[in-house]
Amino acid sequence: MVSRSTHDHKPLIYEVRGGVGESPVRPDGTLKVKGEFAYASDLWLDDALFGVTLRSPHPRARITGIDISGALEIPGVYAVLTHADVPGTKHYGLDHSDQPVLAIDEVRYEGEPVAVLAATDPHTARRAVGRIVVSYEELEPLTDARQAVFDSSVPPIHPDGNVVRNQPIRHGDPDTATAEVVVTAEYEVGMQDQAFLGPESGLAVPAADGGVDLYIATQWLHVDRSQIAACLGLPEEKVRLTLAGVGGAFGAREDLSMQVHACLLALHTGRPVRMMYGREESFFGHVHRHPAWMRYEHGATRDGKLVYVKATIVLDGGAYASTTKAVVGNAASLGAGPYEVPHVSIDAYGARTNNPPCGAMRGFGAVQACFGYESQMDALAEKLGLDPVEFRARNAVSQGSYLPTGQVIDSPAPLAEMLRKAAATPMPAARSTMELGELPGGYGNTTHGEGVRRGVGFGVGIKNICFSEGFDDYSTATVRLELVAGEPVATVHTAAAEVGQGLVTLQGQIVRTELGVEAVTIRPADTSVGSAGSTSASRQSYMSGGAVKAACEAVRAQVATLVGRAEPDIQLTGGKVVSATTGVVADLADVLADGAVEETAVFRHRPTVPLDPFTGQGDSHVQLALCVHRAIVDVDVELGLVKVVELAAVQDVGRIMNRESLEGQIHGGTAQGLGLALMEEIQVTDGRIRNPSFTDYLIPTILDMPPMRLEILEYADPHAPYGLRGAGEPPTLSSTPAIVAAVRAATGLPLRRIPIRPEHITQQ
Amino acid sequence: MRVELIVNGTERFADDVWPGESLLFTLRERLGLPGTKNACEQGECGSCTVLLDGLPVCACLVAAPQAAGRDVVTVEGLAVEDQLDPVQEAFVETGAVQCGFCTPGLVVMVADLIRRTPTANDAEVREALAGNLCRCTGYEKILDAVRLAAARVAS
Numbered sequence: 001m002v003s004r005s006t007h008d009h010k011p012l013i014y015e016v017r018g019g020v021g022e023s024p025v026r027p028d029g030t031l032k033v034k035g036e037f038a039y040a041s042d043l044w045l046d047d048a049l050f051g052v053t054l055r056s057p058h059p060r061a062r063i064t065g066i067d068i069s070g071a072l073e074i075p076g077v078y079a080v081l082t083h084a085d086v087p088g089t090k091h092y093g094l095d096h097s098d099q100p101v102l103a104i105d106e107v108r109y110e111g112e113p114v115a116v117l118a119a120t121d122p123h124t125a126r127r128a129v130g131r132i133v134v135s136y137e138e139l140e141p142l143t144d145a146r147q148a149v150f151d152s153s154v155p156p157i158h159p160d161g162n163v164v165r166n167q168p169i170r171h172g173d174p175d176t177a178t179a180e181v182v183v184t185a186e187y188e189v190g191m192q193d194q195a196f197l198g199p200e201s202g203l204a205v206p207a208a209d210g211g212v213d214l215y216i217a218t219q220w221l222h223v224d225r226s227q228i229a230a231c232l233g234l235p236e237e238k239v240r241l242t243l244a245g246v247g248g249a250f251g252a253r254e255d256l257s258m259q260v261h262a263c264l265l266a267l268h269t270g271r272p273v274r275m276m277y278g279r280e281e282s283f284f285g286h287v288h289r290h291p292a293w294m295r296y297e298h299g300a301t302r303d304g305k306l307v308y309v310k311a312t313i314v315l316d317g318g319a320y321a322s323t324t325k326a327v328v329g330n331a332a333s334l335g336a337g338p339y340e341v342p343h344v345s346i347d348a349y350g351a352r353t354n355n356p357p358c359g360a361m362r363g364f365g366a367v368q369a370c371f372g373y374e375s376q377m378d379a380l381a382e383k384l385g386l387d388p389v390e391f392r393a394r395n396a397v398s399q400g401s402y403l404p405t406g407q408v409i410d411s412p413a414p415l416a417e418m419l420r421k422a423a424a425t426p427m428p429a430a431r432s433t434m435e436l437g438e439l440p441g442g443y444g445n446t447t448h449g450e451g452v453r454r455g456v457g458f459g460v461g462i463k464n465i466c467f468s469e470g471f472d473d474y475s476t477a478t479v480r481l482e483l484v485a486g487e488p489v490a491t492v493h494t495a496a497a498e499v500g501q502g503l504v505t506l507q508g509q510i511v512r513t514e515l516g517v518e519a520v521t522i523r524p525a526d527t528s529v530g531s532a533g534s535t536s537a538s539r540q541s542y543m544s545g546g547a548v549k550a551a552c553e554a555v556r557a558q559v560a561t562l563v564g565r566a567e568p569d570i571q572l573t574g575g576k577v578v579s580a581t582t583g584v585v586a587d588l589a590d591v592l593a594d595g596a597v598e599e600t601a602v603f604r605h606r607p608t609v610p611l612d613p614f615t616g617q618g619d620s621h622v623q624l625a626l627c628v629h630r631a632i633v634d635v636d637v638e639l640g641l642v643k644v645v646e647l648a649a650v651q652d653v654g655r656i657m658n659r660e661s662l663e664g665q666i667h668g669g670t671a672q673g674l675g676l677a678l679m680e681e682i683q684v685t686d687g688r689i690r691n692p693s694f695t696d697y698l699i700p701t702i703l704d705m706p707p708m709r710l711e712i713l714e715y716a717d718p719h720a721p722y723g724l725r726g727a728g729e730p731p732t733l734s735s736t737p738a739i740v741a742a743v744r745a746a747t748g749l750p751l752r753r754i755p756i757r758p759e760h761i762t763q764q
Numbered sequence: 765m766r767v768e769l770i771v772n773g774t775e776r777f778a779d780d781v782w783p784g785e786s787l788l789f790t791l792r793e794r795l796g797l798p799g800t801k802n803a804c805e806q807g808e809c810g811s812c813t814v815l816l817d818g819l820p821v822c823a824c825l826v827a828a829p830q831a832a833g834r835d836v837v838t839v840e841g842l843a844v845e846d847q848l849d850p851v852q853e854a855f856v857e858t859g860a861v862q863c864g865f866c867t868p869g870l871v872v873m874v875a876d877l878i879r880r881t882p883t884a885n886d887a888e889v890r891e892a893l894a895g896n897l898c899r900c901t902g903y904e905k906i907l908d909a910v911r912l913a914a915a916r917v918a919s
Contacts, residue, residue: 032867033852034843199802246863660859663904671902694806702907707904708902
């Protein structure tokens with residue numbers, strides 16, 4: 001920091017460590033490595049009962065009877081509850097309350113909760129739940145999303161129809177646009193699971209006031225609370241939530257899972273109730289990434305300029321609406337990718353079927369579309385005889401470009417530079433040995449190098465940051481500055497969910513930078529403070545970071561007032577109150593001697609508008625973020641095995657707030673994109689999940705992940721706090737098409753479905 | 765049934781143990797040691813890794829009665845009071861911890877790896893940790909942590 005003061009600079013020498021731009025260690029890190037961090041599944045009270053869920057074995061059936069008497073006869077069973085025991089509204093949902101707390105007269109997906117039971121211990125509870133007898137009349141499930149959308153003869157599985165949203169985008173004159181070179185193809189994306197490691201868990205404790213306290217792993221305490229309170233028939237103030245330790249989220253904790261169930265059981269029994277899903281139940285207990293079917297037609301001039309994009313995107317939302325509406329909005333508005341296209345026609349649909357419900361997962365609608373448009377860009381480049389990087393760069397958006405929604409990109413979007421940097425990244429050395437571990441198939445000893453081809457591919461993704469389409473998106477933070485043992489200490493209180501990303505670290509960094517005190521305490525997130533919004537859409541650094549910054553600014557202004565210097569240039573640093581013009585004004589400790597200074601701030605990003613329902617026009621997004629990947633793969637073309645050799649990412653983040661956490665986000669997001677490209681799919685047949693386990697649903701191991709090279713750019717967004725740009729999701733978009741492109745380059749195959757399976761490579 | 769075993773150097777016992785019960789369940793539910801994590805319960809994720817007579821095992825795959833009379837070290841047994849094991853320190857310092865749910869199993873596994881193979885190269889580290897799933901980090905910073913811890917232990 002350079003001081004503008006001509007006075008004594010001494011206070012500025014004491015600039016606190018661990019501020020914005022540094023990488024201080026996580027405040028929860030030591031607890032986590034010692035096994036002492038209290039995750040939701042670790043919570044315990046001596047008199048707590050254990051709650052379990054009875055789920056539908058059918059993807060679609062009418063319930064003709066439920067007999068709970070057998071379960072109630074088991075000693076140690078305290079309650080068996082069905083829909084009849086739900087005292088408030090019987091349905092919930094994030095956008096649209098269409099999901100029953102417990103199935104009423106029909107089950108619409110395999111695994112739908114039908115009854116819940118509380119018993120003294122897990123063994124008793126699991127034994128007893130098997131004694132509940134539910135009579136079903138099986139119905140023909142609707143499992144084809146395209147049929148749900150386009151076949152009007154299919155009876156609706158919900159009274160208000162099977163289409164949750166149809167969002168057209170019309171830009172330019174797509175109906176009459178023609179092009180010299182045209183590429184058309186259909187693409188499919190399988191159903192991906194978030195596969196967080198800490199299964200759904202929580203502890204509900206009945207309170208003396210008739211309310212309930214819930215300790216829960218979630219992404220958004222307040223939206224949980226509003227849904228829970230409605231279902232319990234309680235005023236919101238009687239439903240108090242505290243964030244328990246969260247073992248990863250990635251979107252899967254945005255919808256409710258066992259929250260209402262645990263509270264119902266606790267209120268019914270008057271005892272604390274803990275619930276903890278196992279891995280198999282977790283696969284049925286949360287929404288997944290929407291599978292997609294997409295048809296893309298791209299037209300370009302012979303010299304490599306895009307003329308038009310026409311696309312149909314069908315997203316299968318499964319049995320209930322969840323966030324399908326917003327997922328469709330993303331797929332539609334970002335469906336042409338980060339390219340300048342004069343004429344665009346996109347129709348995106350979200351369907352309800354009897355498949356597993358789908359909702360939020362990292363990338364949220366933008367991931368599926370990205371696989372489509374990036375596959376098309378490669379196909380066009382090949383047909384044009386152009387280098388895929390050069391072709392993309394020729395059409396890349398930049399600041400001032402229009403999206404097909406008519407929205408102008410009004411902050412840096414250095415895509416052409418990012419592409420060239422990705423291409424210029426040094427290549428890894430050619431494989432020099434026949435070390436088995438470095439070959440496709442690894443120590444499976446499937447090849448000694450014969451039939452192995454190397455390929456290189458690129459992928460680009462564009463993701464909206466924060467909530468879009470007119471959503472009133474805000475975050476609240478309270479910051480308190482007080483003397484503790486004679487030293488100034490800051491305390492931050494928000495309801496923002498730390499799910500692993502490092503927001504607790506960042507909150508401390510912001511306070512240190514803004515208030516110049518080293519000691520920062522982060523209070524547990526709970527609902528006694530205002531909403532922080534969701535930990536999703538890569539929005540918490542921007543939104544809760546913005547709220548903490550705003551609260552600090554208010555505290556600073558209050559301190560300035562207390563020292564009689566209510567002027568904007570007052571800063572707090574190293575425990576001093578400092579004027580940029582006159583130097584040290586006071587010791588902060590002296591100012592705080594008369595009492596604490598506390599301020600609460602609500603931070604909102606600039607407003608957005610909904611997309612026009614007929615033309616898809618509108619400034620729907622707050623901020624857009626880009627990532628570019630280069631993938632290098634070795635493919636055993638005889639056995640269809642792929643080894644990713646290296647992944648290089650170039651991402652613009654506006655401002656590096658914490659490099660270590662940021663790199664962790666890019667690495668982790670890239671890994672989930674690799675999973676979608678090559679490994680991860682919930683296989684659903686006739687509405688039934690065939691692989692609900694980590695034995696059969698494969699997520700990348702340390703052997704599957706290659707070394708990664710990162711190049712991080714900092715082109716500040718003038719609209720955002722500190723100029724930062726949300727960073728968690730973009731790498732998940734671009735790594736997938738980059739890897740697929742590399743496999744195509746190695747094999748010469750079109751590969752239009754992900755994840756790529758060995759038979760896709762060998763059976764062509 | 766009663767199961768007696770030595771956990772982190774202390775003689776412990778658990779009553780009412782069901783014969784098919786996993787060591788993981790006994791540790792978490794009966795002995796008050798929830799540090800060992802339950803993420804898959806079928807030996808695929810490594811989150812419940814503990815040392816059984818000095819060998820890393822998935823506690824979910826060991827029946828509690830099989831551990832009777834044997835020596836179990838869990839993540840809670842790595843640090844000596846406030847002094848973290850070098851592996852734990854390295855995980856915190858390098859950013860190898862995000863949500864942290866995989867961390868207890870990983871630090872136990874890495875501590876064992878470094879003790880056996882102090883000079884393991886990256887390929888050997890990857891092979892050794894292939895049974896420990898992490899969903900947050902993409903493993904890059906976990907490798908950084910292993911390298912740092914190994915260097916510190918060696919010096």
